[in-house]
Amino acid sequence: MWKTILRRFLIMIPEVIVLSILVFLLAKAMPGDPFTGSINPKADPAQIHHLMKINGLYDPWYQQYWNWVVHLFHGNLGNSYQYQEPVTRLIGGRAANTLWLALFTMILTYAFALPMGVYAGRHEGKLPDTIIRVYTYVTYCIPFFVILVIGIWIFGYVLGWFPTTGSISSDATGWLHTFGSRFYHILLPGLLGALFGTVNIVQYLRSEVIDSKHSDYVRTARSKGVPSKDIYRHHIFRNSLLPIAAFAGYSITGLLNGSIFTETVFSYPGMGLLFVNSISYRDYTVITALVLIYGILNLIGTLLSDIILSIVDPRIRIQ
Amino acid sequence: MSLIEIKDLKVHYPIRSGFWNRITDSVRAVDGVSFNIEAGETYGLVGESGSGKSTTGKSVVGLEKVTSGSIMYKGLDITKAENRRKLDYNHDVQMIFQDSLSSLNPRKRIEDIIAEPLRNFEHLSKDDEKLRVLQLLNIVGLDADALYKYPHQFSGGQRQRIGVARAVATNPKLIIADEPVSALDLSVQAQVLNFMKKIQREFGISYLFISHDLGVVRHMCNNIAIMNRGRLVEIGTRDDIYNHPLHIYTKRLLAAIPETDVNSREAHRASRLAVEQVYQDQQSKYYDDNGAAYPLVQVTPTHAVALPQTIAQQLASQEGEVQA
Numbered sequence: 001m002w003k004t005i006l007r008r009f010l011i012m013i014p015e016v017i018v019l020s021i022l023v024f025l026l027a028k029a030m031p032g033d034p035f036t037g038s039i040n041p042k043a044d045p046a047q048i049h050h051l052m053k054i055n056g057l058y059d060p061w062y063q064q065y066w067n068w069v070v071h072l073f074h075g076n077l078g079n080s081y082q083y084q085e086p087v088t089r090l091i092g093g094r095a096a097n098t099l100w101l102a103l104f105t106m107i108l109t110y111a112f113a114l115p116m117g118v119y120a121g122r123h124e125g126k127l128p129d130t131i132i133r134v135y136t137y138v139t140y141c142i143p144f145f146v147i148l149v150i151g152i153w154i155f156g157y158v159l160g161w162f163p164t165t166g167s168i169s170s171d172a173t174g175w176l177h178t179f180g181s182r183f184y185h186i187l188l189p190g191l192l193g194a195l196f197g198t199v200n201i202v203q204y205l206r207s208e209v210i211d212s213k214h215s216d217y218v219r220t221a222r223s224k225g226v227p228s229k230d231i232y233r234h235h236i237f238r239n240s241l242l243p244i245a246a247f248a249g250y251s252i253t254g255l256l257n258g259s260i261f262t263e264t265v266f267s268y269p270g271m272g273l274l275f276v277n278s279i280s281y282r283d284y285t286v287i288t289a290l291v292l293i294y295g296i297l298n299l300i301g302t303l304l305s306d307i308i309l310s311i312v313d314p315r316i317r318i319q
Numbered sequence: 320m321s322l323i324e325i326k327d328l329k330v331h332y333p334i335r336s337g338f339w340n341r342i343t344d345s346v347r348a349v350d351g352v353s354f355n356i357e358a359g360e361t362y363g364l365v366g367e368s369g370s371g372k373s374t375t376g377k378s379v380v381g382l383e384k385v386t387s388g389s390i391m392y393k394g395l396d397i398t399k400a401e402n403r404r405k406l407d408y409n410h411d412v413q414m415i416f417q418d419s420l421s422s423l424n425p426r427k428r429i430e431d432i433i434a435e436p437l438r439n440f441e442h443l444s445k446d447d448e449k450l451r452v453l454q455l456l457n458i459v460g461l462d463a464d465a466l467y468k469y470p471h472q473f474s475g476g477q478r479q480r481i482g483v484a485r486a487v488a489t490n491p492k493l494i495i496a497d498e499p500v501s502a503l504d505l506s507v508q509a510q511v512l513n514f515m516k517k518i519q520r521e522f523g524i525s526y527l528f529i530s531h532d533l534g535v536v537r538h539m540c541n542n543i544a545i546m547n548r549g550r551l552v553e554i555g556t557r558d559d560i561y562n563h564p565l566h567i568y569t570k571r572l573l574a575a576i577p578e579t580d581v582n583s584r585e586a587h588r589a590s591r592l593a594v595e596q597v598y599q600d601q602q603s604k605y606y607d608d609n610g611a612a613y614p615l616v617q618v619t620p621t622h623a624v625a626l627p628q629t630i631a632q633q634l635a636s637q638e639g640e641v642q643a
Contacts, residue, residue: 215422223380223416223495224436224485225409234435235424 098270108194121209249305363540474506
């Protein structure tokens with residue numbers, strides 16, 4: 001088992017290198033520069049020219065890349081042009097917010113979707129199945145940001161049940177109060193994300209359950225006299241979980257990408273909101289750092305998927 | 320008293336059609352089948368594919384929803400789920416399937432596969448359970464290292480023996496063997512069949528042996544029922560069926576057994592064609608107007624055939640004359 005994980009981990013190294021080059025070049029290819037907009041419009045072009053030169057923006061790309069990588073290994077991702085503070089500190093403060101939100105959303109999503117999927121598959125074609133299917137399709141059809149906007153309007157402004165901005169209330173003191181306040185702030189975006197993000201898991205699980213329900217080994221289990229609930233628990237559920245497990249890792253990355261919408265609508269200070277802001281200000285250092293982090297999180301997501309898969313299905317461990 | 324008594328068993332599947340998917344007709348997979356299985360015997364159920372023999376077998380294990388009729392075991396009708404529960408019915412009745420690979424859960428180890436019926440019905444300690452599984456593996460001639468392997472790591476014959484081990488795990492009284500060897504090659508067939516016979520001798524198990532291979536059935540079974548189009552066409556002992564077949568369907572099946580004697584090949588071919596000719600000419604005599612078999616009539620204490628009384632008597636006396 002550890003061998004599988006180690007090998008899978010080694011494969012990641014070239015992936016990360018290629019990713020970092022791509023990220024760096026794409027950021028360089030973006031139009032505009034970090035000074036034109038933010039410095040006094042009357043500033044001398046020669047002055048800007050000088051600033052770009054001392055910041056190394058005229059060097060050949062490989063040299064810039066190399067400098068960037070060396071700094072990277074020193075934990076230095078450069079200074080944000082916009083905020084004038086180290087990118088690591090800028091992101092570090094927000095990464096936790098985003099991760100909490102993503103984790104919370106994911107747990108809720110699975111908590112809703114797994115029972116729904118199994119239930120729909122078990123009662124295939126009956127009324128509960130139809131209701132669950134219609135529900136998932138309807139939620140799938142509505143764009144996520146529309147749901148967020150409607151959700152924040154109804155529950156945040158009209159009913160006033162949930163806070164509409166920020167990640168913590170300003171007067172939170174003490175450990176318990178802080179934690180409660182944080183939780184209160186991620187509750188609405190988390191719930192919305194989970195309630196409207198079940199379609200993949202439910203549909204996959206449902207069709208897998210229907211498949212394995214009719215398979216020969218389930219018939220064998222019935223002939224052994226295994227009670228129906230144990231057949232669902234030990235034979236059908238475990239085998240149907242495989243494709244779900246396969247994209248559990250990816251769904252983390254999906255949520256991180258989704259966080260761009262959520263955080264913008266909820267003004268939630270996380271990486272997504274920072275990303276959107278830094279793009280509009282052409283804050284290269286922040287953009288490259290964030291894209292790199294998102295990319296590495298994607299790779300970790302697939303790594304997680306593979307590890308989960310090899311736990312669930314012993315046949316596919318790398319020999 | 321018989322171990323199990325099947326009486327007028329019917330399994331019909333609805334055919335739905337039209338816009339509203341109303342039930343317009345039904346497929347009569349099993350249409351009024353009655354027979355008894357005695358303790359310790361091997362009862363053969365023979366028929367072409369689609370004749371309803373597997374459906375009958377599945378009904379006896381309780382896998383199929385029965386339309387009407389009864390299956391009596393220990394004085395209770397086990398077509399009802401609550402009676403099956405009351406009797407721990409699947410403790411006593413197990414099934415072996417044809418496809419040994421797909422009928423084993425690919426993600427479970429052999430240990431879990433064989434131990435699962437034990438876990439259902441007998442609450443053994445971990446060590447006892449493992450000991451029991453090892454004994455079972457030993458009975459079917461597999462090594463202890465099989466415990467931690469997965470089904471796909473075995474050959475077809477080994478897998479089918481695992482299926483046998485799994486079926487005998489709870490010391491059942493009756494095992495339904497649904498074409499247990501038809502997916503195996505001949506040498507392995509013999510191996511598995513001999514294991515089944517050995518286990519029968521040791522534990523006094525009854526088999527309901529479902530097959531279309533008359534050679535195998537002759538090797539295994541004491542009593543045989545021939546099934547055609549969801550009904551039984553002939554019931555009898557091995558001798559009755561193989562030496563004094565009365566129904567044309569039985570005769571056709573027997574004529575289809577390949578002959579190994581090269582010299583009599585022509586004669587065999589001629590007799591086969593003769594039987595086929597009779598079948599083509601006299602369909603109406605052997606089947607009723609709807610193409611279904613007649614109800615069974617008894618011709619000797621052990622032998623029954625699905626024909627009108629008069630024709631049955633006539634054929635039986637002919638058969639008797641030939642014998643004399």
